[in-house]
Amino acid sequence: MKGYTSWRIAPMLLFAFFIFLATSTAREAAQPDAADRHPLRESRSASESTKWHGAKQKDSSGNEQHQNELADSVKEATALLRKVKPPTVSKLAHYTRKPKGLLGTSAYYAKEAFVLLFMGAPNPANLLTTSTSTTGPQTKLAAPLSRAVKLLSEAAQQGDADAIFLLAEMNFYSNFTHPISYPLAVQYYKQLADLDGNSTAQYMLGFVHATGLNPDVPSDQATSMLYHTFAAEQDNTRSQMTLAYRHHAGIATPRNCDEAVHWYKKVADKAIAYYRSGPPGGHVLSKDSYSLANDVGGVYGEGASVSSAGIHARQGGVTSDAYADVEDVLEYLHLQSSKKDLKATFGLARLHYDGGRGMKRDLRLAKQYFMQVAREYWSETGKIRKDVPGGTEKLASKAAGYLGRMFLRGEGMEQSYSKARIWFTRGLANGDALCQYSLGLMHMQGLGVPQDTAKAADFFSAAADQDLAVAQTNLGMLFLDQGDVVTATRYFELAARNSHIEAFYYLAELNNQGIGRDRSCGMASGYYKIVVEKAEAVWASMSEAHEAYEEGDTQKAIVTYLMAAEQGSEMAQANVAFLLDHTKPKWSPIAWLLTQSRSAKTSVGDAALALIYWTRSAKQQNIDSLVKMGDYYLSGLGSLASAENAAACYQAAAESLLSAQAMWNLGWMHENGIGIDQDFHLAKRFYDQALETNREAYLPVKLSLFKLRWRSWWNDVTHGSVKSMGSDEAPAKRRSFAEWLSDFLEADAQMYGQDYEADDWGSGEEEKMMGSDGGDFWGAEGDIDDGLLETLLIGGLVAALGWLVWYRVQQQRAAEERRRREGVEGGQAPPVVPAGAGEGQQQVPPPPAPGQQPDGGFFPQPGDPNWGAWVAGGVGH
Numbered sequence: 001m002k003g004y005t006s007w008r009i010a011p012m013l014l015f016a017f018f019i020f021l022a023t024s025t026a027r028e029a030a031q032p033d034a035a036d037r038h039p040l041r042e043s044r045s046a047s048e049s050t051k052w053h054g055a056k057q058k059d060s061s062g063n064e065q066h067q068n069e070l071a072d073s074v075k076e077a078t079a080l081l082r083k084v085k086p087p088t089v090s091k092l093a094h095y096t097r098k099p100k101g102l103l104g105t106s107a108y109y110a111k112e113a114f115v116l117l118f119m120g121a122p123n124p125a126n127l128l129t130t131s132t133s134t135t136g137p138q139t140k141l142a143a144p145l146s147r148a149v150k151l152l153s154e155a156a157q158q159g160d161a162d163a164i165f166l167l168a169e170m171n172f173y174s175n176f177t178h179p180i181s182y183p184l185a186v187q188y189y190k191q192l193a194d195l196d197g198n199s200t201a202q203y204m205l206g207f208v209h210a211t212g213l214n215p216d217v218p219s220d221q222a223t224s225m226l227y228h229t230f231a232a233e234q235d236n237t238r239s240q241m242t243l244a245y246r247h248h249a250g251i252a253t254p255r256n257c258d259e260a261v262h263w264y265k266k267v268a269d270k271a272i273a274y275y276r277s278g279p280p281g282g283h284v285l286s287k288d289s290y291s292l293a294n295d296v297g298g299v300y301g302e303g304a305s306v307s308s309a310g311i312h313a314r315q316g317g318v319t320s321d322a323y324a325d326v327e328d329v330l331e332y333l334h335l336q337s338s339k340k341d342l343k344a345t346f347g348l349a350r351l352h353y354d355g356g357r358g359m360k361r362d363l364r365l366a367k368q369y370f371m372q373v374a375r376e377y378w379s380e381t382g383k384i385r386k387d388v389p390g391g392t393e394k395l396a397s398k399a400a401g402y403l404g405r406m407f408l409r410g411e412g413m414e415q416s417y418s419k420a421r422i423w424f425t426r427g428l429a430n431g432d433a434l435c436q437y438s439l440g441l442m443h444m445q446g447l448g449v450p451q452d453t454a455k456a457a458d459f460f461s462a463a464a465d466q467d468l469a470v471a472q473t474n475l476g477m478l479f480l481d482q483g484d485v486v487t488a489t490r491y492f493e494l495a496a497r498n499s500h501i502e503a504f505y506y507l508a509e510l511n512n513q514g515i516g517r518d519r520s521c522g523m524a525s526g527y528y529k530i531v532v533e534k535a536e537a538v539w540a541s542m543s544e545a546h547e548a549y550e551e552g553d554t555q556k557a558i559v560t561y562l563m564a565a566e567q568g569s570e571m572a573q574a575n576v577a578f579l580l581d582h583t584k585p586k587w588s589p590i591a592w593l594l595t596q597s598r599s600a601k602t603s604v605g606d607a608a609l610a611l612i613y614w615t616r617s618a619k620q621q622n623i624d625s626l627v628k629m630g631d632y633y634l635s636g637l638g639s640l641a642s643a644e645n646a647a648a649c650y651q652a653a654a655e656s657l658l659s660a661q662a663m664w665n666l667g668w669m670h671e672n673g674i675g676i677d678q679d680f681h682l683a684k685r686f687y688d689q690a691l692e693t694n695r696e697a698y699l700p701v702k703l704s705l706f707k708l709r710w711r712s713w714w715n716d717v718t719h720g721s722v723k724s725m726g727s728d729e730a731p732a733k734r735r736s737f738a739e740w741l742s743d744f745l746e747a748d749a750q751m752y753g754q755d756y757e758a759d760d761w762g763s764g765e766e767e768k769m770m771g772s773d774g775g776d777f778w779g780a781e782g783d784i785d786d787g788l789l790e791t792l793l794i795g796g797l798v799a800a801l802g803w804l805v806w807y808r809v810q811q812q813r814a815a816e817e818r819r820r821r822e823g824v825e826g827g828q829a830p831p832v833v834p835a836g837a838g839e840g841q842q843q844v845p846p847p848p849a850p851g852q853q854p855d856g857g858f859f860p861q862p863g864d865p866n867w868g869a870w871v872a873g874g875v876g877h
Helices: 002-030 046-053 064-082 091-097 101-118 143-157 161-173 182-196 199-211 221-233 237-249 257-276 326-338 342-354 363-375 392-409 417-428 433-445 453-464 469-481 485-496 501-513 521-534 542-550 554-566 570-579 589-594 600-618 623-635 643-654 660-672 680-693 695-717 737-753 764-769 786-825 867-874
Strands: none
Touching: 064 143, 064 161, 143 161, 161 182, 161 199, 182 199, 199 221, 199 237, 199 554, 221 237, 237 257, 237 521, 237 554, 257 501, 257 521, 326 342, 342 363, 342 392, 363 392, 392 417, 392 433, 417 433, 433 453, 433 469, 453 469, 469 485, 469 501, 485 501, 501 521, 542 554, 542 570, 554 570, 570 600, 570 623, 600 623, 623 643, 623 660, 643 660, 660 680, 660 695, 680 695
16 A cells, blocks of 8 residues: 555656756746846946046056055955855756766656756746846845955955956856856956956957947947957967957958968967977877767757768667767776786776876876786886787887886876886887887987987888878978978878878968968968867867856856857857757747747847857858758848848758758758749759768658659649659669660760761861861761771771781691692601600701792791891891
């Protein structure tokens, strides 16, 4: 009975759990606006507000005591801010982003089902351009934060730059758990920029004016360019990137390749300086950016997007790791490593050394695994072990290369050039490329060994022959120093195939300065752009954006992605557009009731911003973004509805032969005559191309073709004006040899019987000069074609030559027969073949009859006195 009662209350508990999830999801929307929660907003009088907006200059009285008091206030506020505990990530965020185990997976899918059924509309508070000027109840700040804000505000009113900067950052980024208020942040940044021309404040003002992030400040691209120019002239890296991209793509300014190269080169120089400032071999340039859409199979889902269909589809069976998580891969490699599988052990070492998305670098653990592999081949004394399995020396040499690299760079251990050289020398014996390059680096820079460029070049050359990109780059640098630009360029291009940053930098420099070639501004701009985007640590904080997205803070993620997108990162542009996308299904009854108060202006603003970044991403060769542009134009989202623009986007995407979605859309538009002419025949062609491009489109294409056939049949029956799709082409049947020969002769006859226009061969005057009387130049109808005459003539010559050869052979045989008969009649015996003579033994011919000229045959035979002269006369002829 108790069990029955528990089963009865289970649905109620499940419903309560759904209500909890819905409340957690909507909690952010119920919070009051950040701008109105600021405790100082209402406490300022009109006179204080006027004074606050003014650009207060530095104290001209030179009162040192007053300056010290301001500095003490800022220090006290900073100390209070350090006491503020950072916000904790809710457990629900982990369930919604990273489902693990039974509980996590259940919570994830329960929330997804509830949101799909009842909460389909997006949360208005998460939208980027949602206004922050609505009135709402104030929320008191925590005691340390409130006291710190008060101190900083008082110092800011006195013109302290540090206080103004701290307040601006707190209001913009929500530092120290301070509520976000974009209007206040813009005011503080404006005050700071007017006060001392702070480049960061100028960059932020340019960013806000470009994106329209603050509802109180409309988007103004001209003002944005002005602020970015001021900041870039003060060497602000992010503004330099923004200006370079805008001049490169022609955004808010005409395209100017020279200006793009100018600003990209400044950032590229910083990127290379950062790369070379690291340990020997340069900083590790980790790539933190990744596509959010690809995590869900692309913009249109798994199999429908270009990023997850066709050649980009993840092909994997039951035992494949195509869909495996990092933890699953680690678990499998641990299992195989415990079974003495050296490849698995080496793979574990590489994973922990390189790190990656969802896995931080663990250098100490990597060293343990590398050492475990190396000890299988070398003992602790350095001697080679006996009876090691085949292939162990290769893995051990690779492990030795990594161990030497870690000692050389001081990664996870104390830096030691001597130990690094020992490990490199061990791996060198088996021709490991990393060991060869590293020894070359030590000799080139004199790290623990005498500096010797010649030895370094030898080591680099050996590693470059094994296609090691960094060795190819260093070898190219040595050739460039010697003035051999051609060879250096070849090595740089080889290294660029493997995406080495220095190789791209030198190629950019060669193209920009016109060394060894004509100057190419476009090539230089492209190479510089690749260089700067590889050094994400110099200009962007993509890791913060990804972390915010994983924690469920969509607004912070959008803003951070937006900064990188303004600087030209295609992946950030696609991520911003993906998060702001308004083409997903969002309607449900409860969602409709909850979002009646949402203003249409906010939705249009977000859609317009999404369209901007779909467009910029599409211009950087993102096919899915190009298709999305068409969807927005077709639906009138963020722009006036234009079926013609939508068709142009779909056509451009279809020409890449990668997007089945674009082809299907074109087929649908041709079928219905939307934006382009109604044509059932072309509609069928695009539907068929969609199926050929992606076999996963089988069902929608077949259903569309079924409907199209009925519409085309009805069009034929009613004598409509639309071009019919026609009948399906029957599959070609196999032809017999006789049919093939007949078709060949017909095609040959058609080729020779075709008519040629006069313009194909000459003008009318040329024909008169050749004796034409105005008729057909090639003769009257019925005359034999020249091609046929040539064929008959050649056939006759071949037949005559064959007959002559046959006649000569017959005459020779007749002569031999006469000589044999005359020899028998004269009492001479026929030539005798010795017993046991093989087939290859030459028979000696009988001597000629008296008075008869000996027959030498068609050519002189070996042994004949004329043989040497005949052979010598044929040489060279």
